[in-house]
Amino acid sequence: MAVVDRIEHLEELWLERPGGLGWLTTVDHKRIGILYFWTTIVFFAAGGTEALLMRTQLAQPDQTVVSPETYDQLMTMHGVTMIFFFIIPMTTGAFGNYLVPLMIGARDMAFPRLNALSYWIFLGSGIFMYSSFLVGQAPNAGWFDYVPLALRQYDGGLNIDFYALGLIFSGVASTAGALNLIVTIFKLRAPGMSWNRMPLFCFALLAASLSLIFALPALTVDCVFLELQRKLGFHFFDVAHGGDPLLWQHLFWIFGHPEVYIIVLPAFGIATSIIPTFARRRMVAFPLVAMAELLVAFIGFGVWAHHMFATGLTTTTLVFFAAASMMVVVPSTIQIYAWLMTVNLGTPDFRAPLMFIGGFIIFFVLGGLSGIMFAAVPFDQATTDTYFVVAHFHFIIFGAAVFPLLGGIYYWFPKVTGRMYDEQLARWSFWLTFVGTSLTFFPMHIVGLLGMTRRVYTYRHGLGWDAYNLVETIGGFILAAGLLLIAFNIVRSLRSGEPAGRDPFYGGTLEWTIPSPPPHYNFAVIPTVSSPYPNWDEPDREEDLRRLAQGELVLDGGHETPATTVNDAELAEILDMPPESPWPIVLSLVVTIAAFFLLTEHYVTAAFFLSLAVLALAGWHAAEPDTLPVRTARSKGWWGAVVFVATEATLFGTIVGTYIYLRLQNAHWPPPNVPKPPVLTPTLLTAALVLTSIPMYIASRAAGEGRRATAWRAITVAFVVQLAYLIWQVHDFVHTVHVYDPQQSAWASVFVTLLGADHLHVLAGVLFSAWFVLRIRSRLTRYRIVGLQGTAFYWHAVNVITAVVLVVQLSTRL
């Protein structure tokens, strides 16, 4: 077969349904990336408009452009939008989705349909959140939504319910997206791309995704607690019933600080992509930078309480978190000097993308230096909750996170569209945004030091703040003009830009080895990799051409892409990826509808739509690639289950942690008037459930070896026991909830929530088991085997969790 024919064949294989409908059912990571991009741009415009309205209100003292209520909604939605509906989906969703597979030489993400689901859920949650404006009840207690202000007593509308449900909902999308990126990076790297040859951009995305997996459960649990308290009268946050208002803050910031690194890490990744290309040399101190990126994510989990230095924590706590917060500086300084040294050792070409990275370095250093000041506890206690903090985190979130994004948009524009942007306009847009950012945010340091507190809808004349505020507002509009110029440049260049060719900048990573825009199948041949900058390795590229000519590793037997071993990236198997599917968008639709019914307290209707979601999942998995069973261990499905279990375990860890935290605050735990939970029945039931791990193990193993009948018998046995357990436990649960009465005490609230969460996980497991009882009764396919192995892993985890829940239950007898 000639090369042309091979390529034509790939083209046919990977082509998706044409037209608008094709975008709704697409599973192509590049199209999903583009959907993410434009959707987040719309949210960015909304968040920016909110910011400009606030700046207009604050341009002068005592203005009445907007009412206090409107201002509070604008301020809250600005934060929520920029963080949850712009930066996270833009970095992990748009950039990560589009670029990671291209940089590691894969033809798609590890789970293409899950990828589509992430997008549609994200869109649904965004629409859900923004529909709050239609009823005039947008979230209004600030993006960190402190209780008691956010409790029903002080905020009786739907505002906070939109917030909490919307964030739980968008958290599902972010978790699924992060899981997908992790498994893609673990399993789908091209043969030869061992860890030391992986681009730093992918390290950054990996670090951000791992952070998301472990950070988001805290936010989810926090929001679930909040909704249970608001809607059903549970008690987690009120002192009168044994709760604690600071519990909200701890959980929020356990999520919220890693979140800061989730936001900036992809930006670091973009910087470490752009700098080597334009400096025309590899990164200085490559391994140090890779380690620094992972280290930032790790230390980021140990610093949350520095957001709470003014709450009256004990001195020991203050000192511990101050020290941890200082440690996080070092990985950042390593990266800054590595970037600067790369620029100095190279022969940098200061085109627009690199100019944005220059701006990024300046702003990141400014925001970093003021950040260090906050690790000095007394200074933090003076300036926290003032405009000094607002200045600091906008230099980080806008200067350090968004500037690389803007540079990255220019940098990859030719790759994504096949056309060049207008360089002259791009440079103008850099200077406008640079000046705008400086004018908007720098004076905020000064007004903060002059005593201006944040989140005020107005301020008095005579405090020395007027001139600075006016400058900030003017800066805001200059910044907006710069951003509009970028948008103009993009839209115009889409139509009339010069053809870009494969590699206009001579970039080092794999995406520059393929045509622009990339074909549906990405790589005509699976690329050879022997360094982190494969596009600069001429012999390897010649090897690719040879392979293509000879038909080696072209993989045109279906939607094929190679899976490799995790560490050394040796070829492990050839995967057959699923084609386009309508189920992700259907699933997202029913879940979005369910969210609206939850909001309006129609719980039965919501449950109905959620059960439709279960049916949609069944439809999803009924269509499967028809591949023969092969012996697989640690497939991408297994890794997917591992990451999923990790995030679920964190969720339970958070609830159990809450139980312990509140126990330490309460003299009576459980309260004296509540009957103690029983011992015997739960212990026996749990023992029975835990024992089902044995048949689950047998089923998983037998399926892997192709012994269908054994696998089927084992899983059937397990299923029967699991179902019996579930029925018994749910029956008990329904009859004892009133006895414990979560509306009476924090103890019962946490306890019932813990039990309920466990039962829900058992329910999900029972559904999985039932599915495989039905599916492997007649036939084993590779898809079913991997699914069964994942389910077995899930059950082992649920059994451990159930045992832990039993320990918590027994501890009430101590």
Add this chain to the structure above:
Amino acid sequence: MTRATLLVPPLVLALAGCGGNQNTLNPAGHPERSITQLFWVMFGVAIVGFGLIMFLLFLGWVRREQPNLPGGRGERTAVQIVLGFGVALPIVLLIALFIWSDFFVMRSTAAPAKGSTALTIKVIGHQWWWEVRYGNSTAVTANEIHIPVGTRVGVVLTTVDVIHSFWVPELNRKVDTIPGTENRLLLIADHPGVYRGQCAEFCGLQHANMAVEVIAEPKPQFDAWLAHNARPAARGNTLFAQNCSGCHEIRGTPARADVGPDLTHFASRRTIAAVTLPNTPQNLREWLRDPQHVKPGNRMPNLELGNADWTALQRYVESLR
């Protein structure tokens, strides 16, 4: 002038002088002075650090045609710079900052131990005003804290509703008011004056208009003020009893509610509605007749009264000296 402030460029020094009386750079007591000093030193070091990085960025631009560092140095030196400036130097500086700020400065801004101050004041956060009670005295006031000059004053902070944060920038750091918790703070003013403060934790609609003034005055004046404020009001008023006593207290009269501020000596206060307006007859008139316009969303309802009643009610309130 301390050594630390000498480091600072004159342009920035000018900041300390400008602004109102809510300026962290214009400390009026030793706790805030130690914080301000800490800031100026951190600021000085930050400028040097920022300058160093800008120099390297500038160097990269100037020498963009040369694929090496000055003196022809290459990757080896570059990695040494990464390790030296990116690892070693920050570690040394951070340890120094940690010890100085989190042990020494923290000690001087620390909360006073129970019973270690001659005067203890209870400050209670409300949406959106501050209740102020004096230990060992019946004096109760709102949004106006009188303290004797040069005296360590302990403040005990609580809240009746949501979280607020008490902050008087020229005197000390801030502390949140957390439901179910008593937080403590030290106030000390070196010289007489009015120090403005403001709620720093977002607390709802009128968070922006929840200010407080600390008035430091010589001891004799303070004692006189305290004695005066401990006294009940001279007389009650029927209109007030009918319309206002559901929320306000005027000690010595039947009005005894505690939803809004105690108004026993209202007329002697400097401001109205948590430092929203100066306490002038014109402002008082505006506030009484249309509080929802002055401070939208606040808990004081607009009342329907006849013109004559308004005048009489205002005259009574103005008599509460």
